[in-house]
Amino acid sequence: MKNLNGKVVALTGAASGIGRCLAIQLAESGCHLALADVDSNGLQETIKLLLSANKVSSHIVDVANKEQVYAWADEVVAEHGHVDIVINNAGVASTSRLDEISYEDFNWVFNICFYGVLYGTKAFLPYLKERPEANVVNISSVNGFFPFPNNGPYNAAKHAVKALNQTFIQELRKTNVRITSVHPGGIKTNIVRNARFAKGGEDKADLAQEFDRVAGTSPEKAAKIIIGGIRKNRKRQLVGKDAVVIDLLVRLFPQGFADLVGLAFEKKEKKLKN
Numbered sequence: 001m002k003n004l005n006g007k008v009v010a011l012t013g014a015a016s017g018i019g020r021c022l023a024i025q026l027a028e029s030g031c032h033l034a035l036a037d038v039d040s041n042g043l044q045e046t047i048k049l050l051l052s053a054n055k056v057s058s059h060i061v062d063v064a065n066k067e068q069v070y071a072w073a074d075e076v077v078a079e080h081g082h083v084d085i086v087i088n089n090a091g092v093a094s095t096s097r098l099d100e101i102s103y104e105d106f107n108w109v110f111n112i113c114f115y116g117v118l119y120g121t122k123a124f125l126p127y128l129k130e131r132p133e134a135n136v137v138n139i140s141s142v143n144g145f146f147p148f149p150n151n152g153p154y155n156a157a158k159h160a161v162k163a164l165n166q167t168f169i170q171e172l173r174k175t176n177v178r179i180t181s182v183h184p185g186g187i188k189t190n191i192v193r194n195a196r197f198a199k200g201g202e203d204k205a206d207l208a209q210e211f212d213r214v215a216g217t218s219p220e221k222a223a224k225i226i227i228g229g230i231r232k233n234r235k236r237q238l239v240g241k242d243a244v245v246i247d248l249l250v251r252l253f254p255q256g257f258a259d260l261v262g263l264a265f266e267k268k269e270k271k272l273k274n
């Protein structure tokens with residue numbers, strides 16, 4: 001979708017990080033916004049940062065709740081008249097090993113990261129199909145093509161989001177709806193601070209600090225790259241140099257790279273226990 005001016009965008013996870021930066025930059029491009037999140041204070045903060053010329057609506061929506069997402073889609077069209085772009089961005093993470101994680105924590109991550117995207121896509125599709133051109137942008141991750149240890153539910157959800165995106169691309173080929181599968185590497189946001197942590201595992205503040213140190217891309221840059229992907233109707237969008245490198249390593253050395261990463265995590269866990 002080359003021209004974003006005047007387009008109506010429905011965006012989840014708009015209260016923080018990549019979502020907030022997407023909202024700001026989409027508003028600067030002339031878009032009208034329907035912003036959703038579970039964090040009402042964060043949403044209000046985002047709205048304060050937007051250009052006032054655009055029409056903006058805010059909605060408290062838990063993306064893991066199918067009824068709420070479908071009701072939101074209807075509300076967006078009632079308030080804005082139509083919708084042109086949907087960005088399923090809301091996401092959460094956890095830090096436990098798969099053999100130790102509770103089903104409650106597993107489902108929390110999976111329901112938001114996977115079902116949130118499925119509901120967000122299916123709820124809006126009938127409305128998107130009515131438009132001359134429309135885009136769905138579903139945020140996966142590098143974890144959508146390479147699983148990192150201590151991220152089991154996130155890896156599973158993000159792989160599933162990638163599969164969903166690829167299926168939608170095949171099935172919607174002859175329609176007006178373009179799908180972009182987005183795969184960011186480390187982006188300096190609140191994702192680790194908002195994660196659920198393993199009991200007796202890494203300290204939250206330490207890990208958040210370590211993540212801020214290694215995450216190579218700012219959320220502003222990530223949003224810019226994602227919007228570039230929308231403008232070019234990209235089917236797949238990597239975000240950050242680390243994502244490009246990991247993508248290459250996975251293709252060149254699928255097992256060798258996985259073994260190396262597994263070894264590095266094992267060493268780190270040993271160090272933590274001593």
Ligand SMILES: NC(=O)c1ccc[n+]([C@@H]2O[C@H](COP(=O)([O-])OP(=O)(O)OC[C@H]3O[C@@H](n4cnc5c(N)ncnc54)[C@H](O)[C@@H]3O)[C@@H](O)[C@H]2O)c1
Nearest residue numbers: 013015016017018038062063090091141186187189190191
């Ligand atoms: N930060 C990274 O390194 C990174 C890397 C790859 C992919 N991603 C993905 O990018 C997306 C945005 O994450 P971020 O890094 O900006 O994190 P963030 O924690 O800064 O923002 C996530 C937002 O999602 C919202 N949210 C959480 N649960 C929700 C729910 N049930 N319903 C509605 N909103 C909910 C949060 O309130 C928050 O505003 C996520 O899908 C994440 O998995 C992030």
